[in-house]
Amino acid sequence: MAISLxxxxxxxxxxxxxxxxxxxxxxxxxxxxxAAGSVTLPAWPEVMAQLQPGNRMVVxxxxxxxxxxxxxxxxxxxxxVESGGVGEVTVNFSDDLATxxxxxxxxxxxxxxxxxxxxxxxxxxxxxAEVLIRTLVDQNAGPGALAARRVPNLVLDTxxxxxxxxxxxxxxxxxxDVCRLAAASGGGIGxxxxxxxxxxxxxxxxxxxLTKVARFSTGLGNLRGVSFTRSAPTGTHALVAxxxxxxxxxxxxxxxxxxxAAAEWWRVEAYVDGGAEDDDTGELTAAGTASVADxxxxxxxxxxxxxxxxxxxxxxxHLGDRVAVALxxxxxxxxxxxxxxxxxxxxxxxxxxxxxxxxxxxTDPQVVRLIRxxxxxxxxxxxxGT
Numbered sequence: 001m002a003i004s005l006x007x008x009x010x011x012x013x014x015x016x017x018x019x020x021x022x023x024x025x026x027x028x029x030x031x032x033x034x035a036a037g038s039v040t041l042p043a044w045p046e047v048m049a050q051l052q053p054g055n056r057m058v059v060x061x062x063x064x065x066x067x068x069x070x071x072x073x074x075x076x077x078x079x080x081v082e083s084g085g086v087g088e089v090t091v092n093f094s095d096d097l098a099t100x101x102x103x104x105x106x107x108x109x110x111x112x113x114x115x116x117x118x119x120x121x122x123x124x125x126x127x128x129a130e131v132l133i134r135t136l137v138d139q140n141a142g143p144g145a146l147a148a149r150r151v152p153n154l155v156l157d158t159x160x161x162x163x164x165x166x167x168x169x170x171x172x173x174x175x176x177d178v179c180r181l182a183a184a185s186g187g188g189i190g191x192x193x194x195x196x197x198x199x200x201x202x203x204x205x206x207x208x209x210l211t212k213v214a215r216f217s218t219g220l221g222n223l224r225g226v227s228f229t230r231s232a233p234t235g236t237h238a239l240v241a242x243x244x245x246x247x248x249x250x251x252x253x254x255x256x257x258x259x260x261a262a263a264e265w266w267r268v269e270a271y272v273d274g275g276a277e278d279d280d281t282g283e284l285t286a287a288g289t290a291s292v293a294d295x296x297x298x299x300x301x302x303x304x305x306x307x308x309x310x311x312x313x314x315x316x317x318h319l320g321d322r323v324a325v326a327l328x329x330x331x332x333x334x335x336x337x338x339x340x341x342x343x344x345x346x347x348x349x350x351x352x353x354x355x356x357x358x359x360x361x362x363t364d365p366q367v368v369r370l371i372r373x374x375x376x377x378x379x380x381x382x383x384x385g386t
Contacts, residue, residue: 003066004342005039008048010070010152012198023088025069027059028341031319032180032190035067035095043077043089051075057093058195059342061350066314066342068195069095073079082233092257096193097176099151100141106177112146117264119252121169125281129163129186130204133179137202140175157194157203163187167283169276184293185286190320207320210291211334214317216305216354217326224351225304228327235270235295236262242274252278256288261297270295299335299357301325306352313340313352325356 005019019041027037037059041047051074058068071093079087105111106119126133134156138144141151166186170178183189183204191204216223236259242252255273262268272291274284303325307313317323317337324334335357344350 002062003350004060006060007071008056008058008068009052010054010056012056012153012195012200015052015055019047019050023345025059025344026341028339029095029319030040030127030339031337032183032192033176034098035069037067037093038090039093040088040090042085043079043087045086048075048089051089051091051341056096057091061314061342064314065195067093067095068200069093069098069193072098074238075167082088096151096154096195096202099154100137100193100202101174101176101180103140103145103149103175104171105136105140105170105175109145109149123169124182125283126165127167129166129182129189130160132166132182132186133189133191133204134159134202136170136175136179138183142202151200153198154193154200154202157201160203160205162204162206163189165282166286167281169283181286181290184290188293188320192319193257194280205320207318207322207336209322210317211322211324214311214321214323216303216311216323218328219326220308221310222306222308223303223309223325224306226298226325226327227302228333229298229300231298231300232265232299233258233261233268233295235291236265236268238270238272238291238295240274240284240288240291241273242277242279242284245277252284254279254284254288256285256292258292258296265297268295288311299333301335301356302353303356304353313327313342322358323354 003025005022007015009015021042023040025039029033029035051071053074055074056068056070059066071091072095073092076090076092077087105122107116121267125377131329138156141149142154142156143150164187166182168178168182178222179191183191188207190203190207192199193202236257238256240256244251270291272287274287276283279285319337319340321337322334323337324332326332337354337356339355341353342350
């Protein structure tokens, strides 16, 4: 096991020696979402001195940065007389997407908050999804944002040429929520941050189809356990309603369907508030496409995998890639890598588990996803212009 932990400040300056003596490390990387990590350490004075607000945790695995981002709970300390010693401290951290997640979309990001107009939207009509996502992040958190809103050391990564065209409008919504919507409706692309020297680079990418080369099975010796659930879709037909046109009761209605899912299962209708008056630029269609993707028949496949010389997480497959898993009873499942979890202890070594499946196949509880969806819809209602 070759894992090392470093603490940096917000300017990516290393604050001390690599952390030692840790007893447990867990890091879950998520597709198009901030990571979640925790590590438990002896509360030595030199360790506690580094656990300051605003500092970052950097997890290095096999000489490559596995996860790097802010410490959301830098000190969760405990001590008791029976254990003695200095006690222990647990640190909860994320990756640098978490800092971008702290921004909302401003209708006019070039002006200060007091000059925002109540009936103005940030409008993207028929724009490439990668360009749209990069613009949102740049103007609300990156070098193109107002100085007070910039994430320190955040820059845009090299253009990847990812995604198809899509359309949307937004204001006062969480930036990453809008980015996920654009990614889903614009070709299913991915976005991420990575630390490169003294910079945090944000960029998009096209997930790969690795089903012929990235395979997990008991026969290959890289599959230790599997939990497989296949459920009916929660939506096969998105019935999108545009907003009423000013001075009229006329509304535009658009239907987006997943005919294959409806034929395999049954028709499931979902009402979608499109947030635009018409579909001239495809905005209502994009909202319907994202809704159908959200409601796709959930295939939740949680695997316990073992890295081998031939297939290793972070080297041979990444978040968003499509891989294949041969189940013990003969069925082969191919789907997208939604999360990769790393668990490590000094005694037991490291274990990598992947969550593979539809957008619902995440490590988030269903109620959390429901609250997030409702919050997004309510936000659009509350911020709609009159």
